[in-house]
Every structure is written in C-alpha cells, then in structure tokens.
Amino acid sequence: MRADRLVSLVLLLRQRGRLSATALARELEVSTRTVLRDVEALAAAGVPVYAERGRHGGFALLPGFRTELTGLNHDEALALLVAGSRRGAQVFGLGSALASAMLKVIDALPESQRDTAAGVAERLLIDPEADLLSRRLVAEEVPDPIAAEVRRAVFAGRKLRIRYAAVGQAPKWRTVDPIGLVTVRDQGYLLATRSGADRTYRLSRIVAAEELAEPAQRPDRVDLDRAWQERSARFRAGGDLVTTLVLVDPARRDDLVGTALAVLAEEADADGRLRLEVTFQDSRHAEWALWQLATHAEVLSPQWLRTALGDRAAAVAARYEAPS
Structure with a gap:
C-alpha cells in the first residue's frame, strides 16, 4: 500500500509541478504528517524531491527527473475496467485505485501526447456531484474495507460471511456464495446464492464482511446482465409493489x-x-x-x-x- 502511495506522490509532482503538503494529502487521502514521512522516504531513496518555503511553497522534483513508475497493480487495472463510470468505481471501493491508475496511464504516454491529454482532461467533467439546479447526486457510501473484502470473495470464488441489515430488521450474520457485483444509479449490489437460492444484497447495508477459505458453490461462468434482468423481473412481480x-x-x-x-x-x-x-x-x-x-x-x-x-x-x- 505504501509503495503504491509513494509512486502516486512522485507522479503527482511530475505531472502537476509544485504541490503543498495539504494538496498532496488531499489527493492521496492521507494526513499531512504521512505526506511528510513519505517525502522523507523518497529523498532517502534518492528521488530528487525538495521543499520550497513561503506562502506559495510546497514540494517539487528537480527538472528533468524521470523514472519508470507506470506498472499497474491489480486494483488499478480493475478500476480502469469500470472507469466508464467513476461513480461505479466509488461504489465498489475503487475510487482511489482509479485515481492512481489514471496518473500512471498519463505518465506512460509520450511527452507530446501527455501534455495534450492533460489539457483535454481539463475540459471534460464526467458525473459531477450536482446537477444544474445544485441538487447533489449522492452515491451510497460503502466503507473501503467492506468493499475490498466483498470484492476479494467474488473474484477468488470463496464463500463470504456478511452481517447484513435488511430493511426494518436488526443486522444478522449470513454465509453466502458470491456471484458478482452490479451498480445501478450509484447503488451497488452483491448477487449471490444462499443455500442454493438466489439472493441480492445492497452493498450499503452490509455492515461487516469476511472472506472465508471455503470455495463458493457457483458456476464457472456467469452472464451477469441476464442474471440481473431475471432478478429484477422477479422483484417486480412480488412484494408490495x-x-x-x-x-x-x-x-x-x-x-x-x-x-x-x-x-x-x-x-x-x-x-x-x-x-x-x-x-x-x-x-x-x-x-x-x-x-x-x-x-x-x-x-x-x-x-x-x-x-x-x-x-x-x-x-x-x-x-x-x-x-x-
């Protein structure tokens, strides 16, 4: 985790120039104290990062510094696959991974294309937090540790133990076989089976999650789009609709x-x-x-x-x- 953060810190300084400790902390989602420790670690490793004092000071790299730091980790590659919707990445707990991956993608471009891409990116705004009437478009919050545990179980094909708060009920523990993840209108869902029966769980209502060592009972291949349509049809046909x-x-x-x-x-x-x-x-x-x-x-x-x-x-x- 720290290695990825150090890479992101270097890429931020390479692409944006001088940045204050506060700005770096906001971008990396850590404290300013952590940023200062990371800068010290980079300097000790030979990265030419230096501090400028004063009102408009901050940290910067010596001109011309370049190193190969563009390797994507698993979560960053996954984040790019769902980057068609930045809100989708947020729902699945991949928001910070997406930001880190995009820094690496930009850095991997040839210098002439990198400058052009940075300029173009400034002229595109995708899925802002409010519409023209200033109505906030609030996505459901799913704590990163819970989202990460659910993702691991889904991708590894292992059983998942969740503490789930159904509407009007106290949270209860249940063990499920995860099938896949779906996001609809900024709401995330876990598709799973429980004792062989189809179940759909809203990610924001999972208050705790634990990946188990036991393999999940599920088919090797799945058509998530079809599975979602079938569950939607059953949902519309029953209940208090x-x-x-x-x-x-x-x-x-x-x-x-x-x-x-x-x-x-x-x-x-x-x-x-x-x-x-x-x-x-x-x-x-x-x-x-x-x-x-x-x-x-x-x-x-x-x-x-x-x-x-x-x-x-x-x-x-x-x-x-x-x-x-």
Whole structure:
C-alpha cells in the first residue's frame, strides 16, 4: 500500500509541478504528517524531491527527473475496467485505485501526447456531484474495507460471511456464495446464492464482511446482465409493489422514470401529455415520487393513490389560506 502511495506522490509532482503538503494529502487521502514521512522516504531513496518555503511553497522534483513508475497493480487495472463510470468505481471501493491508475496511464504516454491529454482532461467533467439546479447526486457510501473484502470473495470464488441489515430488521450474520457485483444509479449490489437460492444484497447495508477459505458453490461462468434482468423481473412481480397509471408533462418524464422502479408501458395522450404505467417499491414510495411532480403529473389509478395525493394537496392549501 505504501509503495503504491509513494509512486502516486512522485507522479503527482511530475505531472502537476509544485504541490503543498495539504494538496498532496488531499489527493492521496492521507494526513499531512504521512505526506511528510513519505517525502522523507523518497529523498532517502534518492528521488530528487525538495521543499520550497513561503506562502506559495510546497514540494517539487528537480527538472528533468524521470523514472519508470507506470506498472499497474491489480486494483488499478480493475478500476480502469469500470472507469466508464467513476461513480461505479466509488461504489465498489475503487475510487482511489482509479485515481492512481489514471496518473500512471498519463505518465506512460509520450511527452507530446501527455501534455495534450492533460489539457483535454481539463475540459471534460464526467458525473459531477450536482446537477444544474445544485441538487447533489449522492452515491451510497460503502466503507473501503467492506468493499475490498466483498470484492476479494467474488473474484477468488470463496464463500463470504456478511452481517447484513435488511430493511426494518436488526443486522444478522449470513454465509453466502458470491456471484458478482452490479451498480445501478450509484447503488451497488452483491448477487449471490444462499443455500442454493438466489439472493441480492445492497452493498450499503452490509455492515461487516469476511472472506472465508471455503470455495463458493457457483458456476464457472456467469452472464451477469441476464442474471440481473431475471432478478429484477422477479422483484417486480412480488412484494408490495405499486403499479400506477400516470399522465405526465413530457418535460418531466425523465423525473418520473428516474424515481420509478420500472416503466411497463408508455404512449402519447390526446392532450399532449404522456401516459405511463410505472411501478414503485411500495405505497410510500409512490406517493412521495408523484408528490414531487406537483401539477406536472396526474395519477389516473389506483384510486387510493389519487385520493392520498388529493388529501395531501388539500391539507397544504388549507395551511396557506390563513395569513401568517
């Protein structure tokens, strides 16, 4: 771990020039004290790193210094495979590995291409933390040690012991055979079997994990896309799901679809609105999601949901009738 961090520190100084201890600590996700110790270790190993004092000081490398530091480790190579979604890397606990891998990839380019790539990268922003209305897009937090333990069991094909907090229940230990990992809308899931039955666990609800030495009982090959579709279909077919028919303003169609579990049917209505049949996780989810759309959506069925939204609107109107 420290060797990888020292490599990343050198690459940061090579590519960005002088950086303060605070900036390096932020990039490497360590304390400033750790950065100072790492700089001392690099100097002792012969790396020409020096400190500049003053308000705009920091650490830098002597001009022209270059060494071969571009070998990717396992997690960095894996991070590049999921780099199509930086948020996916974060969900699986590979965010720091992705940052380190990208430093090494840039450093491996010829000097002329490296300068061009750095300039281009400054003009691309992928998956920012907020949209144009400053609404934060919050990904679920999965502690790195838990994510790493789950990943190891999945890749090594060993049984996994997890302490899982299901909705409305106290955390319980259970032993599963891990099959694969899936990320959907910044939410990570572990696909597994337990006593031969399919199970799907939300990564953010795993409060502890332990890879076991015993081999997992699972097929050698897996089609994760198909497995996910099958489990999604079973999920939509059971439980407390609510299916509702909604008329929605086309401009707010994506807002509705973004909160629903699935869209079962969609067609244009005579009045210019879209008629969608969508499912929600339960009655509370349905009422919350449709209330956000205000007058931009109208529930046609079920009647109890239409009544619930009407009662809520009447209560709000009554509250604001009287002067404050």
